[in-house]
Amino acid sequence: MTTAVMTQTQFVNWLKNSIGKKYDFDGWYGNQCYDYANTGFNALFPGYHLSGINAWAIASDNSALLASRAKVYKNTPSFLAKPGDMVLFPSTFGNGSGHVAWVLSATLNAITAVEQNWENGGWTYGPEKGGSGWEPATKRTHAYDPNMIFIRPNFAGNKVTAVAKKATAKVKAAQTTWNWKGRFYPNTLVRVRRAAGLHGSVVDKGSWLNGKSDWVDITQIKKVDGYWWGRFKYPRAGSSDKYFWCALAKITDSKARIKYEKAMYGTVKWK
Template sequence: MTVNKTKAQAIAYMKTLKGKGWDFDGAFGWQCFDLSNMQWNYLTGGKLYGYYAKDIPFENNFNGLATVYKNTPSFLPEEGDIFVMDEKYGEGAGHTGTVWSANLNTFVGLEQNWYGGGRYKTEVAQLVTHTYDMNMYFIRPHYKAKASVVSKVKDKVFKPSTSKTKGKKILIASGHGYNDPGAVANGTNERDFIRKYIAPNVQKYLKQAGHTVDLYGGSKQDQNLYTDTAYGERLGDTKNYGMYWVKQQKYDIVVELHLDAASASATGGHVIISNQWPADKIDKDINNCLKATVGTIRGIDPRNDLLNANVSGRLNINYRLVEMGFITNKKDMNYLKKNYDKFSKELAGAINGKAIGGTSGGSKKAKQTKQTKWNWKGRFTPNTAIKVRTSPSINGKVVSNNVLSFTRVKTIKFNFIVKADGYWWISYTSKGKTYYSAICKITDNKEKVKNEKYWGKLKWNW
């Protein structure tokens, strides 16, 4: 692959993109990545790779094709450069486009989906002015010095070498099954958690991306891929059971999902593949997905001592086993329980090869803020001495060691509740001022106040 256009040709082509919407890969409408790929495809006949836009500088080999510059206070982009913004933009996915003009204070980009209209094809390629960010990258193609007569003629009839994304046939297999629950810890078991919370959601998101997706054992997921493969081997039946049956169905991608188990301190996921074949893009994307979510305990792990991996290697099935974290680690499981839908979407995106659904480039990554206050009123009658504080915190100033003697009432009417410092607090007014008292420790796994054991009797509403 070479850059076979001059800079003048590249800029002229870039200007033809303005005012129209471009869907290079045929998926999720007019994304920012599509526009940069239109430009790159025109220059080279190839395409840019990356799970997200932010990955472009790192997931492509630009040797001999372009120079990648990281922004500095003195760097000045040039017209036609491809710019890439980091994860602060696009809700973590980054953003990209081409440079229309620039000075040392701002630059103007030609781009799509900055305002979020790309997925629904309501936002065409347009000019947007940006200030600089230290983590921006600019990719400057090594243009051809002079255009040939042939290339000038081709410019008149150029059509991008794009193709609609063709859906894959995918199998998602939840680990264990039948009477085998898998590992058990932290209030759940491997078999049931994956079947209820992860596999169906991964299937849902992959279907949204246009793939045909089956769950092993059907919608009930009432089979065990390992047990079925072993049964087929015992019978000498290499067509009808487990991985041998999978081979007959001609799946393009097979993903088996598990939760690891070890000491309580072990944490993070990893991807297991057959040692017969090197890791492919799907394996690498899933590994990156794990890094960004539960973390990883090790890199991609080629194995020759696992039945399904060995059979997949012999039969040339595109298979991997994904350990999604440790069921024996409280942090891993708390993350998966609280974020199972988000995690499933990220995992589906890794299998898909790009994020599912797209994001608005102009939407900076939101800081994760958890609700800590609820405007729920009620009555609380303590059955023990509880401190009165000026703020809902264990560090709040104590004005009394007993709320009953302080307020001189048996039942306290509170105005709202607060979650802080591992406790639930009520807020009430006494003597014209606002005070707080803890009513219980937070012990419920889902941190729901109505599931807690209070230090007294609580009734909601006045």
């Protein structure tokens, strides 16, 4: 039997730390669900990865690799998934390719998992090789499907290994926020939100930034939902001291570097 370099607890922490980040394991078609499955598997078993095209067939396509590294379970009315299990959704999901995710927690009625590309946002811009999308690893709850398959890795004992520490640190190191400062001059009408991201509530249209005379001093930038966002306070007299956010650009640079973005919604004079 081959044992993973992480304990179950360490791997669940790895999963939690991965939420909000993007993983393109093979370098093709952005951050697909299979990429996230492979990133997790490679963190557990460094130097090894899963092979195949369809997520629903991972267990059969990799039967030899998994034979000594995991146990495979079919879903039954009494089956209870465990944290750290890989769950394979049948071919009725994902346009016939199925879907794959990692389990965070479960009851007999539902599983809470971390996954990529559930909403087909894994690859939405850029070339086939090196492109990306807006959808990161996301925590989501699903009902069991009768045809689900679960793969339970052979987790290590409680001894913390140097390899496990390094793998966990690598996930934690992925940065999404920078305290960069600069003055933003929009060149078009830009919505203003109360929080960074497409789900942040939008303020009234009269308070949006226009491309004629408005500018704001950015105090922080953040990557959320496939966009660069800037944090600012309104410079107008008597305005609130609360922070607001606006989109600075859609992320299109292959390495997600704001200073290399060519489709900015204005210009930033960095300080």
